[in-house]
Amino acid sequence: MNYFDLFALPHSFSLDLSQLSSAFQALQKTAHPDKFAHASAQEQLLAVQKSATINDAYQTLKNPLKRAEYILLERDTDMPSEQASFQDNFFLMHQMELHEMLEELSTADDVDSAVDQARETLDTEFQTLFIQLEQLLQTHSNEADTKACEVVRKLKFYQKLQLELERIEEQLFDD
């Protein structure tokens, strides 16, 4: 079943998250295995399956990048595989610079402000791309959808950098 239909939500990238969350909770109140703990084995199994689907649907729609991918998949957009080579050399070069920026954090004179600055850089660039993605997904054309795929891939690079920054931060400020 389509995830948007499951939650009775419009098929749209912009989503009211509180509406999503209350629809999710309403569904789990009927399908969760706890509601079937005294029922037959068959019903228990069915409840686990349904409940797992609802959980997966919720996680997919809650996370903006996963939601974008889901929409693109729904529109039958041809998505390049994760391993396919990336064409945008300028973007790749810039990614390497950002990596270096993160690597140098631990040796910065003022670690705190360097971390803050790095975070701001990543957040700003992520936001710029994210706005692009929103616009592309609203266009509803094959061309725009193909471009949107590329933007999603780029955003994933940023997501990895953000995770990396978190890891570095944890190391720097632990103990």
Place this chain on the structure above:
Amino acid sequence: MALLQIAEPGQSTVPHEHRLAAGIDLGTTNSLIASVKSGLAETLLDDNNRDILPSVVSYQADAIVVGDDAKAFAVSDAENTIISAKRLIGRSLNDIEQKYPNLPYQFVGNENHPNIQTRQGEINPVQVSSEILKSLAKRAEHALGGELTGVVITVPAYFDDAQRQSTKDAAKLAGIEVLRLLNEPTAAAVAYGLDSLSSADQKNSNEGVIAVYDLGGGTFDISILRLNKGVFEVLATGGDSALGGDDFDLLVVDYLVKNLGEEAGLVRPLSPSLERQLLQQACFAKEQLTTQSSVEVKLSLPNNNSFTTTITKEHFDQLIKPLVSKTLRACRRALKDAQITTDEIIEVVMVGGSTRVPLVRSEVENYFKRTPLTSIDPDKVVAIGAAIQADILAGNKPDSDILLLDVIPLSLGIETMGGLVEKIIPRNTTIPVAKAQEFTTFKDGQTAMAIHVLQGERELVDDCRSLARFELRGIPPMTAGAAHIRVTFKVDADGLLKVTAMEKSSKVAAYIEVKPAFGLEESQITQMLTDSMSNAEQDMQARMLKEQQVEAKRVLESVQSALAADGDLLTEEVRNNIAKGLFNLVDVTQKSAESVTGIKDIEEAIAQVDKLTAHFAELRMDSSIRQALAGHSVDEI
């Protein structure tokens, strides 16, 4: 069960049957059992009016002794008296020896199945836990005046798959039906959620984010939950399944041995009984220091010597400070995972006896910048929450609005080339969950694939917990990278994992119910069950028959109430066929006690009903899901 009764639509066929259910807090140091009696959850007492059962089992020559009676043997017969078995459950020998080098037991068995040598033979930690469960269940059946339908057993949120599975195995050995394994902090949140958090004097108090800080005897958990109209959604959980009040004791013992050892004649290796005595004194000191500024520790040494020394609160605090800081680091990570800041936390709940230590309280208060809630006895709160949930799961509260959405504490993944772990389900994913990932072959013509299931956060296989290994064989020979092997992970509502693997083009499948490498094998459990019965073969048969009869009753009840509620979704023909299936099930169940093939007959009749109602069950589920949202959008307008 002569005639099938059909109730009013929407009503249960058995409206007034109250099923006896209980919640068990199977703790490292102490265990409790609680139940809901006339709407109120309370702990159940033994014949001497005690509710706390020390988690101690002593294997004496003529009997297995549990609780306070076993504790009496702790020093005099340390090797045969197992305390804190929860710290050993689901762990490898290597793991145990590294973490607790001075245990007074003789370990036997192999690396993955460590047993303790007692005078009653080799005993597995699962068996020790099962004795504690048995004792509690007996107490409950006595107190409630009937047989238990099922129990909810609590486990630390940070328990891994092996530890959870072993806990469930312990219940199986004890002959107890487990309705659910429930995470301890979630149970505590339920206990508080129905009490102080929803009380009228606190504005908006039943909505918002709370933190549960649970420091027990052997484990530490931190859970961050969002409460909203009866839904307890765990946003993140963290902790350490080998950090608790016991570790405070160990630090004190190590301090005594290292600093006063020569003076007092305490040089390791010490006798098991002396190690045990040291631990008891350390624990005593810890407890005294919650209210006193210093405590005198006395040890009776061999040759009628004795030794006395003083420990101050400052010194004790200094010893345990690093461990308390470690718990706060776990809190910080859990908050980060939940994407919540300390300012957003409306309440901090303290659970577990070790939260009585003043330094723990003050540090938690400092960190969260608010006074933690301690209004429910930290020793009882988990059992009380478990009892509330057990009452609901048993079906005694069909209109209950409570829903617990819990998560897995540690990521699950499989080994890929180069000893790396590919995560399939990340930590803090809401359960139940099913996730699949595709892998491919490494060499041309490869026909088999080893699948190594791991749990943990680190990148390298060696740093993660190995849960199980299995092989997918019979992959058609193809060029490297051409095969598509789909590995599916399913985690149920108890947090237990099942893994399947399938090659897509040939549909060659391998299936494994991940029985962790460090637990008991199914055959061992059956063997232990048989061993425990006086008339093994017959008793085992009787037990299996009873299990099938119970399941038959469940099937009857649930299909009947389904027909009563939604029978109009079906054609008359289908309804008649289902009715025939039910009559057959009633018939074989009635005859099963006299028939040699009774167990098998019921199994077959249930399978037949399942087949007849499979589509109906699915229809009902989908229709109730649609209704849930229809009602929901009306609410919102």
